[in-house]
Amino acid sequence: MRPETHPPCKNCTCISTPFRFLNQDELAYINQNRLEIKFKKGENLCKQGTPASHVIYLRSGLIKIISEENRGNLVLSIETSGYFLGLQVLFKPQKLPFSAVASEDTLACLWDMNAFAELIKRNASFAAGMMKQINDDINRSYQRIATLGLKHVHGRLSDLLLSLSVHVYKSTKFTTSLARKDMAEITNMSPESLSRVLKDMKDEKLLKVNGKSFELIDIKALKKME
Amino acid sequence: MRPETHPPCKNCTCISTPFRFLNQDELAYINQNRLEIKFKKGENLCKQGTPASHVIYLRSGLIKIISEENRGNLVLSIETSGYFLGLQVLFKPQKLPFSAVASEDTLACLWDMNAFAELIKRNASFAAGMMKQINDDINRSYQRIATLGLKHVHGRLSDLLLSLSVHVYKSTKFTTSLARKDMAEITNMSPESLSRVLKDMKDEKLLKVNGKSFELIDIKALKKME
DNA sequence: TTTATTAATTGATCTGTATCATAATATTAC
DNA sequence: GTAATATTATGATACAGATCAATTAATAAA
Incomplete structure (x- = not known):
């Protein structure tokens, strides 16, 4: 993975997400804690067992979130552009309970997780917007349980x-x-x-x-x- | 299910939860929108396909959250005292994508979901605390996908x-x-x-x-x- | 208590899907 | 181009667990 030149958050397409609730100062703050990274097909965006360091926004590409267990790996979900990876472990300081791997070349923005958490604790609209994102996750994950089980x-x-x-x-x-x-x-x-x-x-x-x-x-x- | 006499939120044991971030006014506000209900074994706490009306806090008992599909029902999770049911659909106005059924007699507090959402949009610490609760959910649900799948x-x-x-x-x-x-x-x-x-x-x-x-x-x- | 009813166990069989083996096709290297 | 390799498809077999059937144990009713 390698850094990229990039427009600041305030000019980014992801402004259509809960980021629209951030004011200029907050956008500048989160932009300071941002990296833009290209992941090649097969590369890990994050690795189960390591501490979570970033919230990762997918700008393009395709990833799989997997659970790595003794018996083998299981795909928890596949995600594409517009997805926020890592919200699942916000305010949970433990090691990541899943890995994410690029299924095709994927362009992503990474924000420092602590900075991200800080914004959530300061801006309740932003928090509510992110909560909605997480709730999309959990509902799709319920759907997947039903699919796999039934x-x-x-x-x-x-x-x-x-x-x-x-x-x-x-x-x-x-x-x-x-x-x-x-x-x-x-x-x-x-x-x-x-x-x-x-x-x-x-x-x-x-x-x-x-x-x-x-x-x-x-x-x-x-x-x-x- | 039948209403019960109850202490107001500010004197409740659930004050150990993210409710501790609420001030007296906020506690009074949410308490006004609260019901205390006993669900008998076998009764539904909520029903898939209906609109979500409340966030339900389990004070005692045992419930199962199930997905009702053509092929049959599948248990998504079992939950006991201390669990907040309904956070999964906050800010998602659709019909409930799951049902919850009491596996044994269960005592619960119900808060109006709109009032609850309002508090989250007003108090970011409360929001962050509830986000942590949801993240417990999603991580256990990932675990369940892995268990069922592998x-x-x-x-x-x-x-x-x-x-x-x-x-x-x-x-x-x-x-x-x-x-x-x-x-x-x-x-x-x-x-x-x-x-x-x-x-x-x-x-x-x-x-x-x-x-x-x-x-x-x-x-x-x-x-x-x- | 005895009886009726429901829940749990045990046994026999059936079925969906994995695994193993092989063949065909597609992709990459030369 | 051809050879080498990886991917996909097809066939034969094996097995985990469901289903069906019968029995036993537990609970509720009389």
Whole structure:
């Protein structure tokens, strides 16, 4: 990862986020504690077990948040531009309970976590805005618990494809940087199962696949998959 | 559920929570918007699909937060006294994405959610304190994703027993109100599997069981279960 | 108490998905 | 271009855990 030249926070696109509640002084303060970093595909944005040092705003790219356990790793969520990574551990001084890894090249802003926490304690509107962000997280994480706990491989893959379509690539037709192995990891199934399920879906004309290019055809049926 | 007589917030035990950051006026304000309710075992504290109306503080008892899906219900978490239910949907005006059901008789304080949100937007320390509560939630929910996704039945039951021991009953020896069926639901396995796994654990002398009374013997081994 | 009802256990079988093995395809190196 | 390597797909088998069926134990009712 390497530093970049960058516009100050007050001119940044992320101003559309809870940052809009900050005044000029506060923006200047947080900008002083900011780094802009490019993470290459495969690089860690943060590492489980280390202390949290920054709140990381994703300007572009794709990351996975993973839990590293004895039995293996499990993808907790995938996130793309507009995401604030690290809010989950604000005011929790322990070691990070998760890692984050770039699934494709990712451009990010890093703010010192203490400075960030300071702003939250000074500006309640900013705090409320960030709380909303965290609540998006927790609700998606609840959704993921339900998906992993209740749905079979077909339903889990449907969920991923719909999520990529709606939240990441914003089109029913998209080309992903994710390998089959990555998709298998995210859906918590073996790559072999992923191949088979994808074949089933092609056969049932729910979608078209060509390598890493996907086109979702029967969205309604995909949503109903269990 | 029925109303109860109660001391005002300023004299309440929950004053040890982020409520300590509230001044007398703020405490009076939130107390005006408070109800104290007893939920009987089996009753809903809130229902998925309805609008969120209150933040609910658990003073005693045990509840489960569940996601109700086509395929069935899945337990997202179990919570006991000291828990704030509903923070997850603060500033998110949509319908509740989960239900909460009392697993045993539960005594709770309900605050009007709008009044609660108002306080957060006025008092940043209170906001930060509540953010910490939410972050406890999200981290436990990450943990649950990992458990459900990676561990087999033995590991999942170990996790439940350890969690009951540490967080709920605060002893290695406890008598639970949960039926086997409840425990099976929480660990996302069939009641038959639960019986078998429990038998295995007894045979391996990891714990003692007598009806609903448990004594955890080999904690270290239980923690290692996968 | 005895009976009725529900909850928990145990056994037999079935099923979804992982794993292992192999083949086909795509990508990279030369 | 061809060879080497990595990725993806397909087939055969194995296994964890669900489901179905039957039994036993516990609780509630008479």
